[in-house]
Amino acid sequence: MQGHEYGFRYVDVHSHAHEYSPEELEAILASAPLHIVIVSDDLETSRRTLDYWRRFRGRVTPCLGVHPWSVKSREAVEEARKTVELALENGVQCLGEVGLDTKFVGETIELQRSVFQVFLEAARDHNLILNLHTAGTWEEVLSLLERYDIGYANFHWYTGPLHLIPRIADHGYTISINPAIRIQKKHQNVVANAPLEIMLTESDAPYEYKGIKMSPTLVREVVEHIARIKGLDAGHVAETIRSTFEKKWLKR
Ligand SMILES: [Zn+2]
Numbered sequence: 205m206q207g208h209e210y211g212f213r214y215v216d217v218h219s220h221a222h223e224y225s226p227e228e229l230e231a232i233l234a235s236a237p238l239h240i241v242i243v244s245d246d247l248e249t250s251r252r253t254l255d256y257w258r259r260f261r262g263r264v265t266p267c268l269g270v271h272p273w274s275v276k277s278r279e280a281v282e283e284a285r286k287t288v289e290l291a292l293e294n295g296v297q298c299l300g301e302v303g304l305d306t307k308f309v310g311e312t313i314e315l316q317r318s319v320f321q322v323f324l325e326a327a328r329d330h331n332l333i334l335n336l337h338t339a340g341t342w343e344e345v346l347s348l349l350e351r352y353d354i355g356y357a358n359f360h361w362y363t364g365p366l367h368l369i370p371r372i373a374d375h376g377y378t379i380s381i382n383p384a385i386r387i388q389k390k391h392q393n394v395v396a397n398a399p400l401e402i403m404l405t406e407s408d409a410p411y412e413y414k415g416i417k418m419s420p421t422l423v424r425e426v427v428e429h430i431a432r433i434k435g436l437d438a439g440h441v442a443e444t445i446r447s448t449f450e451k452k453w454l455k456r
Pocket residue numbers: 218220243301360408
């Protein structure tokens with residue numbers, strides 16, 4: 205991926221930063237040596253993500269996609285195709301936020317599967333990264349990645365079954381750890397049981413979870429939580445995560 209000449213120490217691999225104003229995003233990027241992956245929710249926010257990629261070149265990485273929560277009718281399939289086209293035209297190497305959700309929006313699961321298929325085929329044919337939403341569908345999504353022979357994908361805010369973690373690791377896929385780690389037991393358990401080498405950090409900003417206002421500036425705290433749970437030095441954790449991100453995302 206071109207344009208990552210800015211040094212960074214922390215990485216947020218899943219942030220809806222298109223929801224910020226340019227001034228807000230500028231201030232966040234100025235506050236810490238941080239690289240932010242911006243995920244999109246639909247075609248419109250994908251365009252805004254592209255705009256921010258141009259504005260903040262080298263400091264953010266774009267992912268274009270149609271979020272499972274944005275899938276409301278058959279038209280979403282066509283919207284997914286257009287989003288893929290937009291990504292390919294612009295040399296974007298990541299599709300997200302994409303995936304399947306039976307936990308919060310199970311009533312649209314059949315439509316979601318049709319939409320996700322568009323993204324899976326594009327990722328397979330063009331070697332694109334998938335930035336994944338997998339609430340309640342961890343195993344189904346992992347099996348689809350295997351069936352489509354997807355090269356690399358990140359499971360955002362992983363709270364899935366622990367027994368899938370070795371399979372995720374075997375494929376070289378990653379899971380990202382969210383500021384919810386402060387209070388969410390299931391997420392703390394994932395960190396205790398997964399190898400550091402498959403972990404990345406994220407914020408899912410500006411989402412709010414049980415009183416935690418997600419922000420990319422919280423990834424430093426996430427690193428500290430991971431270090432504490434695993435009994436490791438925070439500097440070592442930060443550097444391992446930075447290096448995993450560089451390998452999987454920037455130098456592919
Ligand atoms: Zn998200």
